[in-house]
Amino acid sequence: xxxxxxxxxxxxxxxxxxxxxxxxxxxxxxxxxxxxxxxxxxxxxxxxxxxxxxxxxxxxxxxxxxxxxxxxxxxxxxxxxxxxxxxxxxxxxxxxxxxxxxxxxxxxxxxxxxxxxxxxxxxxxxxxxxxxxxxxxxxxxxxxxxxxxxxxxxxxxxxxxxxxxxxxxxxxxxxxxxxxxxxxxxxxxxxxxxxxxxxxxxxxxxxxxxxxxxxxxxxxxxxxxxxxxxxxxxxxxxxxxxxxxxxxxxxxxxxxxxxxxxxxxxxxxxxxxxxxxxxxxxxxxxxxxxxxxxxxxxxxxxxxxxxxxxxxxxxxxxxxxxxxxxxxxxxxxxxxxxxxxxxxxxxxxxxxxxxxxxxxxxxxxxxxxxxxxxxxxxxxxxxxxxxxxxxxxxxxxxxxxxxxxxxxxxxxxxxxxxxxxxxxxxxxxxxxxxxxxxxxxxxxxxxxxxxxxxxxxxxxxxxxxxxxxxxxxxxxxxxxxxxxxxxxxxxxxxxxxxxxxxxxxxxxxxxxxxxxxxxxxxxxxxxxxxxxxxxxxxxxxxxxxxxxxxxxxxxxxxxxxxxxxxxxxxxxxxxxxxxxxxxxxxxxxxxxxxxxxxxxxxxxxxxxxxxxxxxxxxxxxxxxxxxxxxxxxxxxxxxxxxxxxxxxxxxxxxxxxxxxxxxxxxxxxxxxxxxxxxxxxxxxxxxxxxxxxxxxxxxxxxxxxxxxxxxxxxxxxxxxxxxxxxxxxxxxxxxxxxxxxxxxxxxxxxxxxxxxxxxxxxxxxxxxxxxx
Numbered sequence: 001x002x003x004x005x006x007x008x009x010x011x012x013x014x015x016x017x018x019x020x021x022x023x024x025x026x027x028x029x030x031x032x033x034x035x036x037x038x039x040x041x042x043x044x045x046x047x048x049x050x051x052x053x054x055x056x057x058x059x060x061x062x063x064x065x066x067x068x069x070x071x072x073x074x075x076x077x078x079x080x081x082x083x084x085x086x087x088x089x090x091x092x093x094x095x096x097x098x099x100x101x102x103x104x105x106x107x108x109x110x111x112x113x114x115x116x117x118x119x120x121x122x123x124x125x126x127x128x129x130x131x132x133x134x135x136x137x138x139x140x141x142x143x144x145x146x147x148x149x150x151x152x153x154x155x156x157x158x159x160x161x162x163x164x165x166x167x168x169x170x171x172x173x174x175x176x177x178x179x180x181x182x183x184x185x186x187x188x189x190x191x192x193x194x195x196x197x198x199x200x201x202x203x204x205x206x207x208x209x210x211x212x213x214x215x216x217x218x219x220x221x222x223x224x225x226x227x228x229x230x231x232x233x234x235x236x237x238x239x240x241x242x243x244x245x246x247x248x249x250x251x252x253x254x255x256x257x258x259x260x261x262x263x264x265x266x267x268x269x270x271x272x273x274x275x276x277x278x279x280x281x282x283x284x285x286x287x288x289x290x291x292x293x294x295x296x297x298x299x300x301x302x303x304x305x306x307x308x309x310x311x312x313x314x315x316x317x318x319x320x321x322x323x324x325x326x327x328x329x330x331x332x333x334x335x336x337x338x339x340x341x342x343x344x345x346x347x348x349x350x351x352x353x354x355x356x357x358x359x360x361x362x363x364x365x366x367x368x369x370x371x372x373x374x375x376x377x378x379x380x381x382x383x384x385x386x387x388x389x390x391x392x393x394x395x396x397x398x399x400x401x402x403x404x405x406x407x408x409x410x411x412x413x414x415x416x417x418x419x420x421x422x423x424x425x426x427x428x429x430x431x432x433x434x435x436x437x438x439x440x441x442x443x444x445x446x447x448x449x450x451x452x453x454x455x456x457x458x459x460x461x462x463x464x465x466x467x468x469x470x471x472x473x474x475x476x477x478x479x480x481x482x483x484x485x486x487x488x489x490x491x492x493x494x495x496x497x498x499x500x501x502x503x504x505x506x507x508x509x510x511x512x513x514x515x516x517x518x519x520x521x522x523x524x525x526x527x528x529x530x531x532x533x534x535x536x537x538x539x540x541x542x543x544x545x546x547x548x549x550x551x552x553x554x555x556x557x558x559x560x561x562x563x564x565x566x567x568x569x570x571x572x573x574x575x576x577x578x579x580x581x582x583x584x585x586x587x588x589x590x591x592x593x594x595x596x597x598x599x600x601x602x603x604x605x606x607x608x609x610x611x612x613x614x615x616x617x618x619x620x621x622x623x624x625x626x627x628x629x630x631x632x633x634x635x636x637x638x639x640x641x642x643x644x645x646x647x648x649x650x651x652x653x654x655x656x657x658x659x660x661x662x663x664x665x666x667x668x669x670x671x672x673x674x675x676x677x678x679x680x681x682x683x684x685x686x687x688x689x690x691x692x693x694x695x696x697x698x699x700x701x702x703x704x705x706x707x708x709x710x711x712x713x714x715x716x717x718x719x720x721x722x723x724x725x726x727x728x729x730x731x732x733x734x735x736x737x738x739x740x741x742x743x744x745x746x747x748x749x750x751x752x753x754x755x756x757x758x759x760x761x762x763x764x765x766x767x768x769x770x771x772x
Contacts, residue, residue, distance in 0.1 A: 034074070034075045036098055037073075039068070039108070040052045040071065040108045041110070042091075042112065043112070044111075048067070048069030048070075050067045051336070052087065053088070054071050055087075056082050056083075082097075083095050084096055084097065087249065092111045094109075125253075130241070130255065130274060131255065131274075132234075135229060138223065140278075142220050146372050149172070150365045150367075151362060152362070153361060154167070154411065156414070159198045160551075165418075167193070168388075169388055171186060171188055174372070174375055178220070180225075184374060184380055185381045186379045186381065193422075198354065199345075199352055205312065205345065206386065208389065209386065211381055211384075217337045227286075228268055228270065228272075228286055237259055237260060237267060241253060250275055255271065256270070257272070258289055261291075266294075267289055268286040272285075282325055283325065284321075286320075287319060296315070298314065315343065316341065317344055321337070333367070340357075340359065342357050343356050424458065424760065427458075428760050431764065442472070445768045446473050447473065453756065457753075458756050460477050460479060460642075461751035463666070463747075465747055476488040476492060480637075490667060491665050492639050494751075494752055495653070495731075496662050496737075499727075499735055500728070503707070504594050504597050505708075509706070510682060511601070511605070516604050517537065527571065530596070537597070537600065540597050542705075543588060543590055544586065545579070546586070547580075549590040551591045559574075560574065560656070561655075565655055567595075567609065568599060570595050570599070571595065587704065599658075609654070609661075610627065610654065610661075616681070621681070625637070626664040628653070628662045631650075639733065639752035643754050648732035649731060665750070670746060673746050673748075690708050694706070708725070708726055710723070711724070717770045721742055721743070722740065723738065734756055734758060736748070738762050738766075
């Protein structure tokens with residue numbers, strides 16, 4: 001029996017953006033449109049302004065700018081000469097015509113507007129009484145007669161930077177009155193792609209939206225169910241009046257709230273904006289209160305029981321909702337909603353554990369108030385059914401004729417990538433059938449495996465395999481540089497991403513051997529100005545420091561990709577956030593921890609991290625093709641990484657010093673692996689510390705040593721043999737180094753064509769080499 005785990009409302013609907021096109025008569029549908037595209041930026045610094053509302057004065061047509069400030073507005077021919085208005089909280093509204101926009105190079109400049117009104121006394125107003133009056137006036141302020149809204153949404157979920165779910169749907173809502181209880185949902189089209197690989201094939205995890213969830217965000221239609229504005233919500237929170245502000249050109253009361261002290265449940269912090277004249281709710285913004293977040297739990301008792309039964313859990317780490325209303329004519333309507341969530345998904349039984357950002361955009365493109373009637377029963381979708389599971393349309397024309405906020409990513413490419421990853425699991429079964437029909441000669445089967453994935457367009461790069469201490473297979477596939485038509489070779493150099501961590505760990509162990517540091521030393525001994533002085537070097541090595549992974553922070557990552565920083569700057573700017581847990585108590589993979597180790601190495605030696613690598617590892621081992629840092633554009637041995645068909649983004653490699661940044665090739669990595677069986681770099685008893693289990697990595701069902709993972713079940717042969725490995729990822733370059741010491745097996749796979757099925761490939765190769 002399949003059991004679906006539906007996430008709570010907020011989890012499923014992250015980044016909900018509702019953009020309404022009000023009162024577009026049905027007669028306008030299908031007529032010729034003028035497409036207006038542009039960017040909204042701040043006059044003061046030229047920075048993009050996301051979330052601005054762009055509307056046609058007489059046509060009631062609306063759109064919203066995305067994170068880059070860009071927007072698309074489709075205007076019917078009859079409204080081409082109408083004025084266009086742009087509004088954004090904190091900026092002066094703008095009015096212009098399409099012709100003026102073209103003259104300005106499709107850029108709209110907004111000037112900042114002071115939010116706080118000074119010199120107005122409001123101390124005598126009771127904030128709770130103000131909110132209660134606003135609730136009483138909802139029937140006066142909001143449109144409550146029958147109407148039909150046409151809507152569109154896009155939902156996405158990620159593991160790190162890989163999208164693992166994307167779905168889109170277009171639909172109609174019948175709204176007979178102000179109450180959300182009687183609304184009807186009619187689906188017109190939908191599509192969905194989901195990737196099961198992060199959950200190791202388990203299909204019980206469901207990202208999805210139900211009609212009832214679409215209805216819930218209009219709090220003025222669902223006051224009794226609101227977490228903040230219901231009677232219970234008003235009791236659970238304390239409110240205060242912060243002052244009068246200008247909200248989109250109108251004077252508004254700004255109220256702030258937090259959950260009450262001593263409340264033993266998870267509630268919210270936030271703000272409410274009320275129109276000063278009418279007390280209409282202009283905006284409700286809230287997020288989980290820090291004082292109660294540790295009480296958060298899934299609301300449904302049956303769902304909690306099901307999760308316990310399946311040993312699959314969700315924990316909300318962050319959740320922010322912003323609901324905005326705007327006036328059209330004399331009434332207010334829901335304008336747009338944003339909801340951002342970060343959820344930890346984990347299972348001990350299936351062995352996954354990762355933080356998952358879930359985002360959604362929801363756009364209402366039209367409201368019809370003329371001669372509307374309820375939908376026929378056969379057209380309805382039940383309130384408790386997942387919308388995206390009802391249909392599938394993967395055509396590139398999916399967005400045609402919709403007024404919407406442009407996506408911040410290529411939706412069709414993301415959907416294609418997920419679809420491709422799903423094909424990979426099918427390929428493995430096909431390949432296993434092919435291998436069974438071949439001779440049992442391992443080398444022939446290994447060539448079949450690697451050639452198969454290359455022909456499927458999933459692997460370009462270099463492969464080197466050793467068995468019983470002898471190299472039995474070495475081959476290169478595809479192009480190192482497609483523009484130059486230069487082929488990959490065995491000495492082609494690749495960026496090896498997180499495989500770098502084992503080299504950083506080796507440097508730390510060497511410095512300990514020299515008596516220059518100890519693993520139990522605190523970071524503060526070497527970085528006295530560092531905020532987290534009490535973390536130990538050992539905790540950094542084993543990802544038990546609690547320092548958040550800086551490469552999962554969008555703002556940080558954009559800076560790391562654009563600007564070079566010194567090691568000390570990297571530690572201060574990107575590795576100094578509040579700890580996610582008390583150091584030493586948990587495991588959480590963090591590139592930031594190894595970046596701190598790189599700074600410690602520089603402080604102890606007085607030399608650059610890259611120079612210490614060459615002095616202590618690359619030089620002594622004669623690894624001639626290995627170094628850290630700058631890529632020489634004229635280096636004909638350097639592979640260009642590709643993300644799909646596009647060359648990867650270039651960035652300052654040493655911004656990832658310690659966690660990444662090393663360039664190497666297959667032959668050098670084999671030299672490195674062989675050195676781990678000798679005392680060339682360290683006595684063997686010291687080297688063996690790297691392969692001892694120091695922490696458990698649930699996500700990959702592995703133990704973690706120092707820069708190496710010790711498998712507990714990802715590879716089939718692990719029930720009888722010790723498998724030590726580490727993958728690497730660096731933009732378009734992906735890699736895998738794996739060793740099985742008892743049989744002298746080494747597998748090195750380096751790719752420059754993006755992600756590839758490295759676990760499946762390594763697993764299949766291991767099975768051939770261990771078959772009797």
